[in-house]
Amino acid sequence: MKYKILLLLVLTKFGSLSAQSPIDQTPAYKKNPALPTFKILQPDSTWLSNKDLGNYKYTAIIYFSPDCGHCQLEAKDLITHMDSLNQILFLWVSYRDFNDIKAFYKKYKFDQYPNIKIGRDPEYAIPAFFQVKFTPFVALYDQKKQFVKAWETGVEMPELIEFIYKK
Secondary structure, eight states: OHHHHHHHHHHHHHHHHHHHSOOOOOOHHHHOOBOOOOEEEOTTSOEEETTOOOOOSEEEEEEOOTTOHHHHHHHHHHHHTGGGOTTEEEEEEEOSOHHHHHHHHHHTTGGGOTTEEEEEOTTOHHHHHHTOOSSSEEEEEETTSBEEEEEBTBOOHHHHHHHHHHO
């Protein structure tokens, strides 16, 4: 009987501890507005970090998968509207196979646009920071590299254009 009471007290204590300290599952980008630290491998085998992004009015990080149909539509939509989007640096990031990323890069002719960068995130920094659930995931940062808005299931370019011109 003593053991049952002791067991009950121990279980009650652990239960109250877990209730007092719930795990914070808020994505880091919602807690920290600064552009995350990352290092991606580009198709030309050079590295690009968060410190190498240049001076654009906005930076859009697009986490994607090369075989994702929605990501492919996002790329087509981006290219179609590129004339209205030259003030944004688009950083396409994936964790997938490097050859698949390079094939995506070539298919959509991203090399023709100086404001599009693409690469592999071997440390999984971007999807972990944003807690990506769906691709494409789009996060927009301003010129000061501060968070502006996220689209967890991608963004249509007319909506993005309207958003940046209203700011």
